Amino acid sequence: MDRLLANFKISVNETIFNKDPESSDLGKRIIKNSIELIHAIGFDAFTFKKLGAEIGSNESSIYRYFDNKHKLLIYLSSWYWAWLEYQLVIETHSVSDPNEKLKKAIEIATKSIKEDSKHTHINEVTLNKIIIEESYKSFLTKEVDKENQDGYFKVYKRFVTRLQEMIIQVNADYKYPKSLASTIIETALHQHFLKNHFPTITDCKSGTSPTQFVTDFVFRILNNKAL
Template sequence: MNIKTNITLSVCSSTFKKDPVSSELGKRILRGAIDLIDEVGLEAFTFRKLALKVSSTEASVYRYFESKYHLMGYLVSWYWSWMQYRLTLKLANIEDPMDKLSRTITMLTEKIEEDSDFLFINEVKLSKIVVAESSKLILHKNVDESNEQGFFVDYKKFVQIVSDIVLEYNPSYKYPHMLTSTIIEGVHFQYFFTEHLPKLTDVIEGENSIETFYKEMLFNLIQKK
């Protein structure tokens, strides 16, 4: 029996006008948006193209999302809520903070696979979008407004969870949030470099060099004195 049914993840309500998960059209819009952004990138993505892809109208898409940046904000928020859900499962019944941190780095660096609990989301494509496109939600002039609206609340929750584990391991470490966000963003960059700019990273055959590097960096930085 599958006990993980009817799971609902919390997503910042400021990112949508109507919850897309509440209807079949909304779920089609999410699936189509992920496929289209993965295919053409955020810059070339438009609601007109999305409407054609999901056999609906541009007006219907606007009933769910104010703009493509709100839709992107929804997808990124959903991703980090899902990652928090995965981390909770991975760390269940684990008491040792060092083991928790090691498992967390493994989760952040391992290959993403589709999750059958959420059929309206292709997590493999979504993870590629987060790596390639999510920084565009942060590195722009309206980021403060987006932050006030709560666009990054699920990302910040995830960073806080990992930061708390860092402090479990070493309560005297002064930079847990800086370390956690640096690792997360760094992992994204390294995966992007691996696929597109391999001269900027180190790919070692038979090894997840990104996982190994960030585990070494993490524990070297936070080791107890």
């Protein structure tokens, strides 16, 4: 386990940023305050000028780290999935039973997030809310194919692949493990969104979590029976 963790780190594709925000106090303040500001006013209303006012710095100083707010959102999304992948690796490494491992993985991918004290400049709870509300805007663009080729979404895709491999371990005959793996993530995000904004069209509310729904859904498909 120690060797596994030693080789695993939360990292983001270097082509997304001009200067690593983790490398300086200003960079960390950019990340911290961008999360708070995007959550407060929404990504559409968010600008580097407004962020600069929040951190007491010139707008130009932010551009030294990111070309535009789109790349900043991709950075935040990539960091989130890398952080969640870290939880996945740690919490499933010692689980030998394929069913229990997949259940744990689904829980990690779908649960309500708690703040991780290891990263004082990043509030994971608030970042999770941004992922639920805004993450689609990071890839629903005309440039998505080029950005995909450049590896912008590598961490997210790697997380899906880990889920896919666990699905195959449960049922190697299932024909659509990739589709099911990506559906687990997107369904969870959508159900969290519905729970927060359109509670009349979801069963995920008090007493029933997106984790419970997705777990039941997945194992009904793989085993043709409820848990």
